[in-house]
């Protein structure tokens with residue numbers, strides 16, 4: 001059957017784009033589909049049935065003749081802009097499988113009036129130009145008169161979640177203490193909140209602005225005096241909460257225009273500490289700091305990881321006004337398929353917290369050595385190290401010629417990315433749980 005073919009063929013054809021093997025993630029994800037499919041066949045009980053592709057084509061092939069009609073017909077149209085049909089057999093399969101992810105997404109969201117289509121960057125170049133499609137491999141979502149680009153992990157579950165978010169109202173209203181508590185707990189997300197008189201007020205500009213960032217940046221509003229008082233919000237004021245920060249940036253209350261709010265968001269949206277998320281991981285990665293990323297790996301559910309994250313948050317809070325600094329936090333639990341790949345590429349052990357610098361051009365990396373200490377670094381030590389990274393004292397290049405002679409890190413045994421054998425204490429852990 002189709003699903004078995006998918007399961008066995010692709011893994012041998014993974015090309016090696018070194019950073020995020022976007023294609024291979026699709027492959028790997030797809031390779032899980034048949035497992036789910038089999039699981040559903042084996043189960044005699046009802047209530048947990050994973051969808052399997054029913055074979056019905058729902059994804060349109062968009063061309064000059066049908067694109068206008070497609071745009072009119074659906075509330076929302078999602079177009080995958082893809083490379084031309086490749087000659088290489090493995091790549092052809094990948095494309096088929098990408099399409100299959102889209103088919104499954106279309107099937108799951110069948111009742112939602114969302115259209116799906118594929119646009120070939122060569123054959124349909126004219127349409128692509130008309131529609132403003134530029135980045136191969138991206139999914140473009142046309143909703144009302146807006147275009148939203150999806151630049152995240154191309155798996156059916158990430159896509160479905162994303163599209164459901166896009167279908168919701170871009171502004172969520174907060175009107176009681178329970179909703180307020182939920183709002184206050186969302187520390188990982190970029191959030192804006194405004195206090196307005198009611199629907200017919202300056203709220204309108206806020207709502208218009210929110211549409212431009214949906215669903216990546218969350219917009220909340222309240223018309224409720226007590227809620228506003230709790231958040232120290234004045235009438236018509238908009239507050240911007242950076243992830244993990246306690247104090248918001250404030251856009252003072254007056255007649256704000258849509259553009260003023262948009263401008264304010266752009267000014268603040270690169271967070272000092274940001275969590276890598278499946279739905280916009282490629283976009284985050286593209287937004288690097290002059291060719292590098294400071295990357296912290298920490299599992300939030302692991303005691304060490306949790307502690308490290310708390311230290312990292314302190315450092316981020318102390319340095320939130322430094323526009324040069326942005327740390328990408330990756331919780332390996334969120335990306336199980338990438339964990340071994342990252343361990344190999346960066347030569348680090350991801351069972352433990354790690355922080356390092358990654359050059360996004362060649363994936364060369366340097367990691368703060370934490371292996372000889374019982375304790376995690378203190379906030380001060382971490383800050384010193386980050387300062388050294390930003391000043392260029394710690395960098396990925398110095399060790400390139402003189403191997404094993406690196407001392408850019410204050411601690412002993414400065415660890416760097418070229419130690420092929422140095423896998424430290426991998427054996428501390430097994431997968432027996």
Ligand SMILES: *[C@@H]1O[C@H](CO)[C@@H](O)[C@H](O)[C@H]1NC(C)=O
Pocket residue numbers: 290291292359360361362364395396397
């Ligand atoms: C990243 O690596 C490339 C290729 O090796 C190199 O040319 C570039 O200077 C490096 N960038 C930084 C910021 O170290």
